[in-house]
Amino acid sequence: MHYTGTIWRPPYEASSLLLEVTAGCTHHKCKFCTLYADLPFRFRMSPFQDIEADLKEAQKRYHYFYGRKATRTFLTGANPFVLQFERLMKIAELIHQYFPEMESIGGFARVTDVTLKTDEELAALHHAGYDGLTIGIETADDEALRFMDKGYLAADILKQCARLDWAGISYRFFYLTGISGAGRGEEGARLTAAVCNRLHPTLIGANMLTVYPDSGLYQEIKQGNWKEESELEKYREVRALVEGLEIPTEFAALGASNAFQLYGVLPKDKPALLKTLDGIIDTVKEDDLREYREHLPHL
Ligand code: SF4
Numbered sequence: 001m002h003y004t005g006t007i008w009r010p011p012y013e014a015s016s017l018l019l020e021v022t023a024g025c026t027h028h029k030c031k032f033c034t035l036y037a038d039l040p041f042r043f044r045m046s047p048f049q050d051i052e053a054d055l056k057e058a059q060k061r062y063h064y065f066y067g068r069k070a071t072r073t074f075l076t077g078a079n080p081f082v083l084q085f086e087r088l089m090k091i092a093e094l095i096h097q098y099f100p101e102m103e104s105i106g107g108f109a110r111v112t113d114v115t116l117k118t119d120e121e122l123a124a125l126h127h128a129g130y131d132g133l134t135i136g137i138e139t140a141d142d143e144a145l146r147f148m149d150k151g152y153l154a155a156d157i158l159k160q161c162a163r164l165d166w167a168g169i170s171y172r173f174f175y176l177t178g179i180s181g182a183g184r185g186e187e188g189a190r191l192t193a194a195v196c197n198r199l200h201p202t203l204i205g206a207n208m209l210t211v212y213p214d215s216g217l218y219q220e221i222k223q224g225n226w227k228e229e230s231e232l233e234k235y236r237e238v239r240a241l242v243e244g245l246e247i248p249t250e251f252a253a254l255g256a257s258n259a260f261q262l263y264g265v266l267p268k269d270k271p272a273l274l275k276t277l278d279g280i281i282d283t284v285k286e287d288d289l290r291e292y293r294e295h296l297p298h299l
Pocket of ligand 1: 026
């Protein structure tokens with residue numbers, strides 16, 4: 001298989017067929033992000049030949065690893081959904097040629113990748129198997145989105161994800177706890193919950209901000225332009241997010257950036273999640289949480 005750099009995938013894509021169609025990120029500007037720092041965005045060098053070669057190889061090997069046929073493909077790279085409609089359709093055609101039983105194709109997507117497609121193209125992509133996109137919205141707090149250079153605002157999240165809803169393409173959100181900065185965590189969470197409540201994410205996955213020295217955000221902090229939330233403020237922020245969510249969805253905080261792992265199905269598990277979060281906020285010491293953060297290796 002052709003893979004470039006570190007391959008990032010959400011935990012729930014662990015048994016998906018990981019197919020590289022792009023490498024890096026087209027945006028490459030978010031101040032907190034160090035994931036694809038050394039990797040400029042590119043579509044595969046000999047795109048369709050390489051993809052076809054990988055599909056041939058996967059066809060021979062996938063079932064040895066997983067004991068079953070592949071039913072889900074995860075396109076790797078920070079935002080493969082940015083690719084032109086025709087390319088995405090050709091990729092889907094190749095996947096179905098080698099894996100006729102493939103049920104769905106997902107990948108990371110930016111809100112702005114959806115903007116580039118017409119409604120008709122989105123509907124055709126859904127028909128071709130595109131479903132279950134993972135969108136790192138991070139927040140719907142415009143002040144934080146502007147400061148971090150995310151390249152879109154809350155209104156864009158609402159508009160573009162409503163178009164995905166219309167087209168039948170499901171999506172999961174990644175939320176970045178801590179992105180609003182000191183004193184604004186709970187407000188950022190409430191703004192995000194209000195936007196999520198108007199959409200249909202099947203899961204909201206919360207990761208906690210860890211500032212690494214090679215990030216633009218680290219420089220902003222050093223220059224006194226931004227202040228990090230305390231660890232306990234981050235937990236109050238997660239609490240405000242969970243409390244504010246009124247839609248049926250899964251809530252997860254399972255990645256290593258969270259010192260405490262949380263998972264629940266809303267609304268059923270909301271009281272239990274809030275009780276757990278209250279317990280953390282009331283009993284865990286800031287210093288212990290900070291120590292966990294400081295010893296967290298690169299994500
Ligand atoms: S957070 Fe996502 S969109 Fe922003 S630079 Fe990193 S990979 Fe690209």
